[in-house]
Amino acid sequence: MTKVLVFGASHVAQVSMAFYALRARNLLPPDLHLDFLSAPGPVIGRLKVAGPYLRLLEKLSKWPDPNFPTETFNLWYDQTQARLTAISGTDTLDLRTYDAVFYLGGQLLSQWRLIDKAHASGAYSTACLDQLCLDFISRSDFHRCLKQDDAGAESCRILSSFEPIHSELLPDYETFKPGLGRFATTHDLLRASAARMGYEILAFPMELLNEAGNAISVTYHNGKADDYGHLNPQGGSHILRTMLAAVPGLAAAGLPLLPFE
Amino acid sequence: MNPYENLHENSFWKLAVGAVAPEQINGLWTPKFPMVQSDRFVTYGSCFAQHIGRALKGRAFNWVNVEPAPQGMSDESQKKFNYGVFSSRTANIYTSTLLLQWTKWACGIDEVPDEVWQDNGRFYDPFRPAIEPGGFASIAEMRASQRVAITSFRKAIETADYFVFTMGLTESWFNAERGYEYPMCPGTVAGDFSPEIHTFVNQPFGQVLAAMTETIALMRGINAKIRFLLTVSPVPLTATKSGKHVLTATTYSKSVLRAVAGQLSDQIDCVDYFPSYEIIVAPVFGGKFYEPNRRGVTAQGVSFVMDSFFKCLTGAVQPVPRQTETAPEMTAAQRDQATRDALNCEEAVLEAYAQGRKR
Numbered sequence: 375m376t377k378v379l380v381f382g383a384s385h386v387a388q389v390s391m392a393f394y395a396l397r398a399r400n401l402l403p404p405d406l407h408l409d410f411l412s413a414p415g416p417v418i419g420r421l422k423v424a425g426p427y428l429r430l431l432e433k434l435s436k437w438p439d440p441n442f443p444t445e446t447f448n449l450w451y452d453q454t455q456a457r458l459t460a461i462s463g464t465d466t467l468d469l470r471t472y473d474a475v476f477y478l479g480g481q482l483l484s485q486w487r488l489i490d491k492a493h494a495s496g497a498y499s500t501a502c503l504d505q506l507c508l509d510f511i512s513r514s515d516f517h518r519c520l521k522q523d524d525a526g527a528e529s530c531r532i533l534s535s536f537e538p539i540h541s542e543l544l545p546d547y548e549t550f551k552p553g554l555g556r557f558a559t560t561h562d563l564l565r566a567s568a569a570r571m572g573y574e575i576l577a578f579p580m581e582l583l584n585e586a587g588n589a590i591s592v593t594y595h596n597g598k599a600d601d602y603g604h605l606n607p608q609g610g611s612h613i614l615r616t617m618l619a620a621v622p623g624l625a626a627a628g629l630p631l632l633p634f635e
Numbered sequence: 636m637n638p639y640e641n642l643h644e645n646s647f648w649k650l651a652v653g654a655v656a657p658e659q660i661n662g663l664w665t666p667k668f669p670m671v672q673s674d675r676f677v678t679y680g681s682c683f684a685q686h687i688g689r690a691l692k693g694r695a696f697n698w699v700n701v702e703p704a705p706q707g708m709s710d711e712s713q714k715k716f717n718y719g720v721f722s723s724r725t726a727n728i729y730t731s732t733l734l735l736q737w738t739k740w741a742c743g744i745d746e747v748p749d750e751v752w753q754d755n756g757r758f759y760d761p762f763r764p765a766i767e768p769g770g771f772a773s774i775a776e777m778r779a780s781q782r783v784a785i786t787s788f789r790k791a792i793e794t795a796d797y798f799v800f801t802m803g804l805t806e807s808w809f810n811a812e813r814g815y816e817y818p819m820c821p822g823t824v825a826g827d828f829s830p831e832i833h834t835f836v837n838q839p840f841g842q843v844l845a846a847m848t849e850t851i852a853l854m855r856g857i858n859a860k861i862r863f864l865l866t867v868s869p870v871p872l873t874a875t876k877s878g879k880h881v882l883t884a885t886t887y888s889k890s891v892l893r894a895v896a897g898q899l900s901d902q903i904d905c906v907d908y909f910p911s912y913e914i915i916v917a918p919v920f921g922g923k924f925y926e927p928n929r930r931g932v933t934a935q936g937v938s939f940v941m942d943s944f945f946k947c948l949t950g951a952v953q954p955v956p957r958q959t960e961t962a963p964e965m966t967a968a969q970r971d972q973a974t975r976d977a978l979n980c981e982e983a984v985l986e987a988y989a990q991g992r993k994r
Contacts, residue, residue: 488706488707491705499767500772501716502705505716509708
């Protein structure tokens with residue numbers, strides 16, 4: 375059996391939907407087992423990897439997001455905690471029990487437009503742009519979660535994925551259209567800077583983007599009128615495929631995408 | 636009746652200095668111009684100019700940064716990459732002739748020399764050798780950065796109401812073959828020194844005055860309304876190549892700069908001089924504003940200088956010892972920040988060459 379863990383932001387849910395839909399169609403290797411742990415909203419900031427262990431830090435009395443009531447965040451926290459316990463049997467998950475571990479999200483792409491703007495201006499050196507990326511990464515939930523505070527501790531290899539950017543259906547979103555090439559450049563800068571910090575980030579599936587290179591294509595919108603951040607399961611299957619392609623032995627088998635019906 | 640009978644109290648040493656506690660001495664500067672917070676200030680010059688820029692920002696004056704760091708960069712990284720140190724990324728401009736050189740580049744009168752310094756596969760700008768930590772990745776990148784800096788410097792001249800310049804040194808290094816000036820002796824921060832090519836010049840009064848006069852004229856040609864506020868850095872030389880003792884070399888250098896600043900201020904309407912130099916250096920203050928190395932200026936000294944600046948600016952100056960309304964003092968947090976914020980000074984690297992010597 376190949377055991378894989380996918381944890382991180384709320385986007386994990388769409389990856390899990392893709393997985394179960396593919397599994398229902400017998401499109402995945404039968405001995406492939408995936409666990410999913412999704413920490414919605416600011417709860418992702420409470421996930422912490424220390425050594426080879428993943429745990430959930432204590433609940434906050436005040437959450438750093440004014441968009442939802444405290445009760446909502448507390449509920450999300452409790453659900454995340456319950457899921458962690460369901461997977462591990464305790465409040466800590468030993469990552470060494472998996473053949474592959476993936477972290478998804480953590481605001482790695484949240485400031486990509488600022489990086490693009492700085493790069494496109496031509497006013498900054500490559501070292502300066504790298505430093506800008508390092509600064510953004512250093513301030514992200516991604517870094518807070520995965521940074522090993524004890525450099526000498528035994529750790530576990532974790533591969534990461536960028537979270538999807540917003541959908542092109544987002545009302546009043548800018549007409550800023552950098553094109554796929556500029557998005558790819560920013561994406562490469564972030565990946566290279568993260569690599570210098572010791573992180574491995576998978577390539578973002580570019581087929582999710584629209585032609586303007588500024589948003590997720592309408593094809594992968596989740597259909598909810600008030601949600602322009604999350605993918606549909608077909609979009610999730612693209613992210614799942616990039617993850618599974620990085621699991622030794624799985625890529626050669628040819629990984630499917632979830633078909634539209 | 637004689638000309639001294641009706642002079643202001645500040646004209647008499649006994650009244651203005653001798654009988655007054657040092658910290659109560661005021662009225663050292665009567666601003667020529669009615670500077671207000673909304674005026675656009677740009678700051679350049681030697682290390683001490685950084686204090687002026689920070690103080691202007693700290694007091695909500697309109698300090699203009701025409702070459703900002705990329706949006707979202709941390710304060711620490713901005714400092715590392717020399718953004719926000721001066722109004723554009725010129726690095727320290729220690730001499731008046733170097734200021735003239737930058738101005739001529741900005742005016743398109745002179746081309747930037749094509750000299751590049753290389754070390755371990757990295758490329759260094761001879762005119763800003765420490766501007767990029769670890770140097771540039773390529774010559775093209777270094778040239779692009781030079782172009783941005785020069786364009787930004789011109790923009791600073793075009794947009795400023797006040798060009799604040801802190802004069803730092805008279806000792807300078809030139810390329811003897813091609814006539815241009817380096818901000819630092821080649822071979823110190825970066826580059827290689829060649830005695831056949833690199834020439835030391837300790838600039839006399841006339842050369843400094845001429846360079847400043849030409850610079851002012853050129854800048855007024857770009858921006859007819861621009862005004863100048865000159866200061867002289869109270870920070871002594873780190874090292875001298877003059878052959879003299881570093882203390883007498885410092886006195887010479889600062890005396891020349893102070894005399895030029897005074898003459899320009901007295902003779903040109905658009906130029907004023909603020910005596911930050913006197914406030915730190917004057918014997919009446921007993922050297923108390925210097926750090927134990929007797930060179931660096933303490934945070935207290937910087938605060939005292941800048942408090943004096945803003946008090947004079949807001950018209951809060953009255954004959955001693957009357958108390959009047961004063962400009963807002965720096966907060967404790969601002970003072971702490973000033974202490975923490977080390978200056979970006981290439982010249983300080985020369986201190987390394989004193990290592991291993993006696994004393």
